[in-house]
Amino acid sequence: MQKIFLILGIPLLSIGFWLSEEFKGIAAGVAIFLFGMMSLEQGFKAFTGGTLERILQKTTDTRLKSLTFGIVATTLMQSSSLVSIITISFLSAGLLDLATGIGIIFGANLGTSTGAWLIAGFGLKVDIAAYALPILVFGILFIFQARKKVKGIGFILTGLGFLFLGIDYMKDNFERIKETIDLVEFAMPGIKGLLVYTAVGVAATVVMQSSHATMVLIITALAAQQITYENALALAVGSNIGTTITAIIGALGANIDGKRLAWAHLIFNFLTGIVTLIFIPYFVVSVDWLSDKIGINPSDYTLKLAIFHTLFNFAGIALLFPFIGYMVEFLQRFIKERKISIFMPKYLNSSAVEFPETMNESIRLETLHLYDNAVYVILRTFGLNRRDLQDNEQLLQTLMKQENPAEYDIENAYEKRIKGIYSAIIAFISRASFSPEHKPTAKLYWLRDANRHIVEAIKDTKHLQNNWLHFATSRYRYARDEYQKIAYQIALLIKQIDEFMKNIEANELPFVSLDALKAKIEDDDQQITRSIETLIRENKITAETGSSLINDSAYMFSIKTNLVKAVETLFLHNMQQLEPEPNLALNEAEIKTVVETVNP
Amino acid sequence: MKAKFLTQLEHFFDPEHKKTKHYGKELKTVLRKLKKKERKLTEALEQTTDQELTKLYKTELEIIRIQRKKGLDILQAIRKERQNNQ
Numbered sequence: 001m002q003k004i005f006l007i008l009g010i011p012l013l014s015i016g017f018w019l020s021e022e023f024k025g026i027a028a029g030v031a032i033f034l035f036g037m038m039s040l041e042q043g044f045k046a047f048t049g050g051t052l053e054r055i056l057q058k059t060t061d062t063r064l065k066s067l068t069f070g071i072v073a074t075t076l077m078q079s080s081s082l083v084s085i086i087t088i089s090f091l092s093a094g095l096l097d098l099a100t101g102i103g104i105i106f107g108a109n110l111g112t113s114t115g116a117w118l119i120a121g122f123g124l125k126v127d128i129a130a131y132a133l134p135i136l137v138f139g140i141l142f143i144f145q146a147r148k149k150v151k152g153i154g155f156i157l158t159g160l161g162f163l164f165l166g167i168d169y170m171k172d173n174f175e176r177i178k179e180t181i182d183l184v185e186f187a188m189p190g191i192k193g194l195l196v197y198t199a200v201g202v203a204a205t206v207v208m209q210s211s212h213a214t215m216v217l218i219i220t221a222l223a224a225q226q227i228t229y230e231n232a233l234a235l236a237v238g239s240n241i242g243t244t245i246t247a248i249i250g251a252l253g254a255n256i257d258g259k260r261l262a263w264a265h266l267i268f269n270f271l272t273g274i275v276t277l278i279f280i281p282y283f284v285v286s287v288d289w290l291s292d293k294i295g296i297n298p299s300d301y302t303l304k305l306a307i308f309h310t311l312f313n314f315a316g317i318a319l320l321f322p323f324i325g326y327m328v329e330f331l332q333r334f335i336k337e338r339k340i341s342i343f344m345p346k347y348l349n350s351s352a353v354e355f356p357e358t359m360n361e362s363i364r365l366e367t368l369h370l371y372d373n374a375v376y377v378i379l380r381t382f383g384l385n386r387r388d389l390q391d392n393e394q395l396l397q398t399l400m401k402q403e404n405p406a407e408y409d410i411e412n413a414y415e416k417r418i419k420g421i422y423s424a425i426i427a428f429i430s431r432a433s434f435s436p437e438h439k440p441t442a443k444l445y446w447l448r449d450a451n452r453h454i455v456e457a458i459k460d461t462k463h464l465q466n467n468w469l470h471f472a473t474s475r476y477r478y479a480r481d482e483y484q485k486i487a488y489q490i491a492l493l494i495k496q497i498d499e500f501m502k503n504i505e506a507n508e509l510p511f512v513s514l515d516a517l518k519a520k521i522e523d524d525d526q527q528i529t530r531s532i533e534t535l536i537r538e539n540k541i542t543a544e545t546g547s548s549l550i551n552d553s554a555y556m557f558s559i560k561t562n563l564v565k566a567v568e569t570l571f572l573h574n575m576q577q578l579e580p581e582p583n584l585a586l587n588e589a590e591i592k593t594v595v596e597t598v599n600p
Numbered sequence: 601m602k603a604k605f606l607t608q609l610e611h612f613f614d615p616e617h618k619k620t621k622h623y624g625k626e627l628k629t630v631l632r633k634l635k636k637k638e639r640k641l642t643e644a645l646e647q648t649t650d651q652e653l654t655k656l657y658k659t660e661l662e663i664i665r666i667q668r669k670k671g672l673d674i675l676q677a678i679r680k681e682r683q684n685n686q
Contacts, residue, residue, distance in 0.1 A: 508633050508637070509630070509633055509634065509637055511667070512634070512637065512660060512663055512664060512667065515663045515667070516656065516659055516660050516663060519659045519663065520656075520659070523655075523659075579623065579626060580623060580626045580627040580630050580671070580674075581630055583670070583674065584630065584667040584668075584670050584671050585667070586663060586666055586667070590666055593666075594659060594662045594663055594666065595659075597662050598655060598658045598659050598662060599655075
C-alpha cells in the first residue's frame with residue numbers, strides 16, 4: 001500500500017509543484033507539520049518506560065477514568081494516533097484490558113478536537129510563525145543534551161516549532177491561492193457534496209496518516225474561504241474515519257487484543273461518522289445554537305468547525321460508551337486468535353509410562369522427532385533445506401548464491417516446531433520419574449539431557465542469525481566468506497550426523513565415528529579462529545567484525561557440539577550391548593590432543 | 601586344589617564377578633574390531649592422495665590408537681584384579 005502511494009505520489013506531487021507555487025507551499029506546510037508530529041512523538045517516547053506506565057495504571061482503573069485519560073493525553077500530546085498506538089502497545093504488553101483500551105480510544109477522539117480548537121482559535125489569529133522559530137532553536141539546543149528526558153523535551157519543543165511553522169506555511173499559501181484560483185468553484189452542495197468530501201477527508205487522512213494534519217488543512221482552507229463550510233464539515237467527518245488507519249497499521253504487529261482495539265477504533269469512528277452524516281442538519285443547527293450561546297461570531301466558520309468536531313465526537317461517545325461491554329464481547333467473538341498449527345508429540349502416550357522399556361523408547365523416538373524439527377529450523381535459518389545437503393558442492397553454491405536471504409522467523413518456528421514437543425517430553429519424563437512402576441533410570445536423565453542439547457542448539461542458532469543475515473551477503477568479501485563457511489560447516493555436520501544415524505546398525509564401532517565427528521568440530525573451530533586472526537592481522541576485516549566472527553564461531557561450535565551430544569545420547573547411551581565402548585570414547589582433552597597430533 | 605575349587609564356586613555365585621568377566625569378553629571383542637579397523641584405515645591412508653581423506657583417516661587412526669590404549673589398560677586392570685582375587 002505504502003509503495004503504491006510512493007509510486008503514485010512522487011509524480012503527482014512533482015507535477016503539482018511544477019504547476020503551482022502555492023501547491024508547493026501547502027505541501028511543504030503539510031510535510032513540516034507531519035515532521036513536527038513525528039518529533040513530538042519521539043519526545044513523548046522519552047517519557048515512556050516508567051512514568052507514563054505508572055500514570056496509566058493509576059488513571060485508567062474505571063471506564064470513565066480511561067475516557068478522561070484518553071481526552072487529557074490526546075490534548076497534551078496533540079496526536080490521537082500516538083495515543084492509540086501507545087494504548088495498543090500497552091494492551092499488547094498486558095498492562096491494560098480491552099475495555100479500558102476502548103475507553104481511552106473514545107477519549108482520544110474527543111481529545112483530538114482540542115487540536116481543531118487550538119488551530120481555529122489560536123493558530124489562525126496569532127502569528128504563530130513568530131513563536132515557531134525561537135521554540136525550534138531551544139528545542140534543538142535541548143536535543144543536543146545527553147540526558148534522555150531533556151532530549152525528550154527538546155524533541156517536544158522542536159515538534160511544536162515545526163507544527164507552528166507548518167500551519168503558517170499552509171495558512172500563507174491558502175491566502176495566496178485565493179488570489180489566483182477560487183477552489184470554492186469545486187464546492188458541491190447537497191448529499192453528493194457530503195459523500196464526496198467525506199471520501200476526500202478519508203483519503204487525505206489515510207495518505208497523511210494524521211487527522212490533525214487534515215484538520216489543519218481544512219481549517220486553513222476554510223479560513224481562506226477556499227472551501228465551503230458545508231464541505232468542510234464533511235471533510236472533518238472523513239478525516240475522523242481516516243485516522244483509524246494509523247491504529248490499524250500499528251496493530252499489525254500487535255497481539256490479538258491490540259488488533260481488537262484497532263477494530264474498536266474503526267467501529268467507533270465509522271459509526272460516529274455515519275450517524276453524523278445522517279443527522280448533519282441537526283448538528284449544524286446545534287453548532288449555530290452553541291456558537292450563539294458562547295458568543296462566537298456566526299461568520300467565524302473555523303471556530304464553528306471546531307465546535308462541530310467536538311460535538312459529533314461527543315455524540316459518538318454518548319451513543320457508544322454504554323455499550324463498551326457488548327463491544328468487547330462482539331470483538332472477542334468475531335476476532336479470534338489464529339491458532340498456529342503446533343507440532344505435537346507423536347510417540348508419547350499414557351500407556352507407555354507403565355513399562356520402563358516402552359517409556360524409554362517412546363521418549364527416545366520423540367526426542368528424535370524433536371531433533372528432526374530442530375535440524376529443519378537450523379537449516380531454514382541459513383536458507384537451506386535437507387535436500388541441499390545431498391551434494392557438498394551444491395550446498396556451497398546454494399549458500400553463495402543467496403543474495404538477500406529472507407529472515408527466518410526462528411522464534412515463531414521455535415513456538416511451532418519445538419516448544420510443544422519439548423514441553424511434552426519434559427512433562428512425560430517428570431511424570432515417569434514419580435511413577436511407582438518406574439524408578440528413574442540414568443537413561444531418563446540422558447534423554448532429558450539430549451532434549452536440552454537440542455534446544456540449546458536452536459538458541460545458539462538464534463544468536464547467530466542476526467550477524468549471519470548482516471554479513472552473509474555483505475559486500476565485505478572476507479567477512480562474507482567466513483559467515484558462509486560457518487553456515488556450510490553446520491550444514492555439513494548435520495549431513496554427517498544424518499549419515500551416522502543411517503548407518504548406525506551397520507557401524508561396528510560407532511564411537512570411533514562419533515569421536516571423529518567431535519575431532520572434526522574441534523579442528524573446524526581451531527581453523528576458523530586461526531583464519532579470523534589472520535584476517536584481522538592482515539587488515540582484511542576490522543577488529544569489530546573479527547570479534548563478531550569469534551563470537552559467532554563460538555555459537556557454531558556450540559550448535560555442533562550440542563547436536564552431536566544429543567545424537568550420542570539418543571543412539572549410543574541407549575544401546576546396552578555396547579557397554580565397553582562408551583568407556584573407550586574420548587573426552588574433550590583427548591579430542592584436542594588428537595586434533596593437535598593430526599595438525600601439528 | 602580344594603581352595604581353587606572353592607574360589608571357582610564363589611565366583612560362580614558372585615554376580616559382580618560374572619559381570620566383570622562378561623565385560624572383559626566384550627572388551628576383547630571391541631579391541632579386536634578396533635585393531636581390524638586400524639589395519640584397514642592404514643591401508644586406505646597409504647592409497648589415498650586426497651587431502652581431506654588423509655586428514656580424516658589420520659584422525660580416525662589417532663582416535664583408535666587412544667581408544668585401544670584405554671581398552672588395553674582396562675583389560676590389564678581386570679586381569680590384575682582377577683589375579684589378586686585368586
